[in-house]
Amino acid sequence: MDKKPTICNETTFNKVYKMHGKAIWRFIYFKCGDEAQAEDLVQEAFIKLWKNCAKVPVEKAKSFLYTITNNAFLNEVAHKKVVLKHAKHQPDKVENQSPQFLLEEKQYREKLQNAIANLTEAQRTAFLLNRIEGKKYKEIAEILDISVKAVEKRMSLALKSLRKEISGI
Incomplete structure (x- = not known):
């Protein structure tokens, strides 16, 4: 019986975190330029990894984490664009008042x-x-x-x- 380590094993998960956490943080920090945002994105990626531990093999964990972190960052950027677009279309009520x-x-x-x-x-x-x-x-x-x-x-x-x-x- 060949027992392969899985991400669902806490020890394996911790090893993956220690091995890839800082590198993923640097990767996303260079993209966003905000330490707190980078930290949040990395933490969210590891939370998703834990929730999907049964579906993600150990050898694919690194790729999974980079992809999740990058996609979350792109989603935040897209959301900010939408917010700015709507803010631009809202008339400034204060400036229009005599x-x-x-x-x-x-x-x-x-x-x-x-x-x-x-x-x-x-x-x-x-x-x-x-x-x-x-x-x-x-x-x-x-x-x-x-x-x-x-x-x-x-x-x-x-x-x-x-x-x-x-x-x-």
Whole structure:
């Protein structure tokens, strides 16, 4: 019975890592120029080797690792290109806004904050839980230990007060 070493054997895997790890790291570091990225790519390659240990013979491990590392690097480069392409097509919202618009937006935000501050504590709590936290009336009722009708009433009064104070904008 000829027992060939397999990558699934921890000792064999460690030998492959010690034998090829640094060389693969240098190979990919020269391509990407980033030590951390090279380290991540090499680690991912060895993880894939471990997951596929039954399929990869020891004599093919080196080739497998180089191929996986190189492909992962190329995938990252391709992904960055896609991200940059989409970023180029997105209009810069800040640069397209006039100073007048920015001033009006700031004034509106201040007016809204003052209007929220002028609500009663009960109304403000219900309003912020609903509109900022995204809670449903039933959830707010449970949190505040009140009925759903009470939450509805607080929200109704809060919205009425906010509309009155912010009118004209």
